Amino acid sequence: MPSSMASASAADPSLPALLLAWYDRHARRLPWRTPPGGPAPDPYGVWLSEVMLQQTTVAAVIPYYQRFLARWPTVRDLAAAPLDDVLTEWAGLGYYARARNLHKCAMAVTERHGGVFPDTEEALRDLPGIGAYTAAAVAAIAFGRRATVVDGNVERVMARLFAVEDPLPGSKGELKRLADTLTPDSRCGDYAQAVMDLGATVCTPRSPSCLACPWQAPCAARRSGIAEELPRKDRKAAKPVRRGVAFWLTDDDGRVLLRRRPEDGLLGGMIEVPSTPWREGSPWAPEEALEHAPLRGLRWTPLPGLVRHTFTHFHLELTLVAATAEAAQPPAAARWVALPALGGEALPTVMRKVVRAAVAGL
């Protein structure tokens, strides 16, 4: 077979060069990046952005990244902050265990490493919230280490370039090995970002722009006409619906009752409007729901509307009931909060929807 027709070979040294040349022309300018070929960016900013970018889009991350960096310019500043402040600043970004681990990691870097991020994959991997992907990304981007970065983009690009037809997640190991064979020894940070940029902007999940791809010639899936079908994936289970009743309780001064969720699990450590448990199956009968009310002996009235929200593995439907308590002490683990102060609370998006629905319904 003529070399010009050869499909991707793991040993082909021209593949990284082709990609880097493309990246030199097409790299997106992002707040946590330095230009291609330039000095490496600050490890703190790289780490912060990579944690925020876990399963999260660039567009969603940018404003959060800017606010975090302005409020806590160094890892020491972040380590010294109260966890509550970090959770409040993170509210709306999702996957709140990331925020708790971010704070833990900042404290570990400050206390165990003197405020300086370790510069090897292995040492980074030992820090909270840093897994295989993030350790490789920080090592390559911030420290120029040769490290094979494998995220969803890289898996898709490798599956197509080498026409791997075995479905994910079973093919993860194979895709990682293929990615590793391509990883160059120089310009490690640029290369890592280049593969991910390629996946994000050219080798997209649907309607990939193969004509704009620096790897179009060697791409085995494109040649077979199956690029858009790869990577294959096993079907995911359908999401069940869970239902609950939220209690909008205000006092004489119009303040609303809020409480903190348990530290672990769904929305761990975040602030919420009290509610019944969220259960799958039958809707809550009124008298049944009131057994879970935060205060007894109140006259609850239904509010119009239904709050819908989708989590990773279930849909949620919340109805609202409202009551007023006269000069009541807040129940244990709960407190009264004035409505104008809600912006400063660690309210996840689903709870901001509850607030909006309650205010609109009263």
Place this chain on the structure above:
DNA sequence: GAGCCGTGGTG
């Protein structure tokens, strides 16, 4: 290994 863990955009 597989389930859990948010949110917003997209087709």
Place this chain on the structure above:
DNA sequence: TCACCAAGGCT
């Protein structure tokens, strides 16, 4: 409307 998807990590 709805399933899929995004620079994953933890248990």
